[in-house]
Amino acid sequence: MSTFQNLKYKFNTLDIFGKLIVVNVIVFIVDFILSRVIGLYIVNYFKLPSDFMDFIVQPWSILTYGFLHNGFFHLLFNMLLLFYLARATTNLFRTKMMLNVYLMGILFGGMAYLLVSNLFFAEFFGARGILVGSSAGVSALLLFIAVYMPHTQIRLFNAFNVKWMHIAIFFVVIDAGRLLLGLNRGGYVAHFGGYLLGYIYAVQLQKGNDFGAGFERLMDSIASYFKPKSKLKTVHRKKGKSGFAGKTKKEFEAFNKQKKIDMILDKISKSGYESLTAEEKEFLFKAGQD
Structure with a gap:
């Protein structure tokens, strides 16, 4: 088996969040090579601009910005937190549901960023600011698990246990402080967009409503266009209702x-x-x- 085939096999055996982490790392390397080595700034078209008119000509950036990072430690921190959050949630919930929380968190973070920069503070982020990073998606997963299962714990440094609820409170307080101090305001506004999504999703799920069901159907329909079409025709027999409560x-x-x-x-x-x-x-x- 060639090295490429071996890597492809290992990639295919990963779960969806493992694949997401690998994709983020690959995109970071490609971005570094194109921007820093070759001098081509193609990835700029996938970053989310703060100006709404700039966003109109690249609407896909409301999602693609979440796969770009502005530095190694930015990437490392987000991917480590995503790894632990995914491990804590995917054994308890459907993997697709957790993917909904993550991707919708990125969307909510992007929308919060655009809303604040265009409707409230014209100079909030400075001239022609841009947003990158998966932090909004990670923030959504963090608050989701903190609200839905506040007593669930993670073992840190193989030494002591900490509740996810306390970790979430810590990050929310830190982000609020940095936002008020004017540090990377765009990024922290996006974090709060993710926190909002995670909170809404958890509260609705506690009521028996899957807040991301419509989004999941949309993503499935988009993904179906990229799947190879079979020429075989499937014939379904009509099934009547059985005696299982209708x-x-x-x-x-x-x-x-x-x-x-x-x-x-x-x-x-x-x-x-x-x-x-x-x-x-x-x-x-x-x-x-x-």
């Missing part, structure tokens, strides 16, 4: 599975992850792979 068997099983997940998550919220039985942990792990 639902098909598949719908009934999905309903019961979600109810069990909700009960386990409620137990985690009240007593922590370690209060789960081995069977419940295994069930959550398998559910997270679906």
Whole structure:
């Protein structure tokens, strides 16, 4: 097996967030080579400009800015936090749902940046400011888990446990202070856009509503255009409703599975992850792979 094939195989075995981290690293390297070595600033068309008229001619930048970073440590910090947040959430929730939180956080962060710079403070970010970084998406995931499961913990430096809720409070306070001091205002406005999305998503999910369901359908429909089309025709038999409370068997099983997940998550919220039985942990792990 060639080196390229080996790398391709390893990439394909990663989960979606592992692939996102790799993509961010590759984009950073390509950006460095094009901008710093060759002198081509093509990536500027993928950064989010603060001026709305500039944004109109590159609307894709409302999402693509989240895959660009302005320095090695900016990239490193975001990817490390994304790695730990993804590990904490994807065993408990559908991977696609967590991807919704992350991508919608980037969108909300971009919209907050544009809104503040164009409607409130004309000189808020200085002349022709730009926004880059995945921080808004990471912020959305952080507040999502802090609100939905405030007692969930992470073990730091293999020495002590810290609740995600306390980590979220720390970052929100720090970001608010830096925003008031005028440090990198555009970036911290985007952070708060992500925090808002994470909060809304968590609160709605606690009420039984998947806030990102429409966004997920949109992304699936876009992704379908890039999948190879099969010439085979699938014929579906019409299925009548069975005796499962007016639902098909598949719908009934999905309903019961979600109810069990909700009960386990409620137990985690009240007593922590370690209060789960081995069977419940295994069930959550398998559910997270679906």
